[in-house]
Amino acid sequence: MSHSAHTLFISDLHLSADRPDIAQQFLSFIQKSAPNAEALYILGDLFEIWLGDDAISPAHGAIIKAIRHISDRGIPVYFMHGNRDFLIGNDFATACGCKILNDPCVIDLYGTPTLLTHGDILCTDDTEYQKFRAYIRNPQVLKQLMSLSIEERIAKGKEYRMASQEANKEKSMAIMDVNQDAVKAMLREHGVEHMIHGHTHRPNVHTIDLNGKPAQRIVLGDWYEQGSQLYCDASGCELQGLAR
Numbered sequence: 001m002s003h004s005a006h007t008l009f010i011s012d013l014h015l016s017a018d019r020p021d022i023a024q025q026f027l028s029f030i031q032k033s034a035p036n037a038e039a040l041y042i043l044g045d046l047f048e049i050w051l052g053d054d055a056i057s058p059a060h061g062a063i064i065k066a067i068r069h070i071s072d073r074g075i076p077v078y079f080m081h082g083n084r085d086f087l088i089g090n091d092f093a094t095a096c097g098c099k100i101l102n103d104p105c106v107i108d109l110y111g112t113p114t115l116l117t118h119g120d121i122l123c124t125d126d127t128e129y130q131k132f133r134a135y136i137r138n139p140q141v142l143k144q145l146m147s148l149s150i151e152e153r154i155a156k157g158k159e160y161r162m163a164s165q166e167a168n169k170e171k172s173m174a175i176m177d178v179n180q181d182a183v184k185a186m187l188r189e190h191g192v193e194h195m196i197h198g199h200t201h202r203p204n205v206h207t208i209d210l211n212g213k214p215a216q217r218i219v220l221g222d223w224y225e226q227g228s229q230l231y232c233d234a235s236g237c238e239l240q241g242l243a244r
Contacts, residue, residue: 007109008037009230011118011198012222014084016048017059025227029242030066033229037075043198043220044082044103044118049161051153052146053091064095071097080105082199083120086137087146106190110234113192119199119219122178122186128167129176136160176200178217183208187215196220196230196237203228203239 015023034040047060056064071077077098081088093100104117124130135141148156168176177200187195193215203221207214218237221228227242 006233007039009041011043011220012045014048034070039076041078043080045084047085049157050085050087052087053089055150067096082118114194115192117197119197122182124179124182125175
């Protein structure tokens with residue numbers, strides 16, 4: 001891989017104590033790939049579950065330390081909330097030395113205005129999920145959630161996770177994918193023709209017709225089977241698998 005000026009994007013690692021191999025692959029990525037980048041963007045679901053910055057486990061500590069190692073070297077690290085780790089807050093960001101981005105947001109990617117989003121807000125056909133998302137992210141609900149003890153939050157997290165798994169069994173794959181009209185509406189709203197997102201675990205580069213012009217939607221890969229990154233430089237972007 002060339003080491004010209006480039007930016008890396010990752011998402012959907014779903015790091016958890018149950019999958020130490022993926023945590024190990026992330027630490028390897030941080031040591032080998034990330035130090036050569038101009039910037040690293042993590043577009044959500046870095047963790048399988050995040051119950052608050054006051055509930056950091058030793059396993060989380062190693063991940064935070066690794067990200068800090070990169071930011072201390074002067075490489076900007078940006079983080080966007082996913083649907084699994086939306087409770088990540090300022091304490092986490094400070095510990096990692098990373099900046100939390102709004103979802104969605106537009107960045108200048110080597111002269112190309114590019115919209116970044118985790119991707120779950122584009123899955124508008126899944127009305128049940130969108131209702132839950134709006135409910136759980138309501139500031140009042142979040143306040144109540146964070147007032148619970150860590151043990152109670154763990155129980156709540158498991159309860160939500162099981163309900164979600166049960167609900168997803170009944171849903172078609174199409175319902176859980178992005179809605180094309182929602183994609184186009186978001187691109188139009190922000191006046192851009194390029195989008196990068198994760199969430200759906202369907203890595204691909206899509207060309208879409210937007211107002212008679214070609215627009216691009218890049219979907220990041222998840223890390224369930226192996227690591228995945230998006231490598232972008234001035235000449236464009238390439239989805240790459242990371243060898244174990």
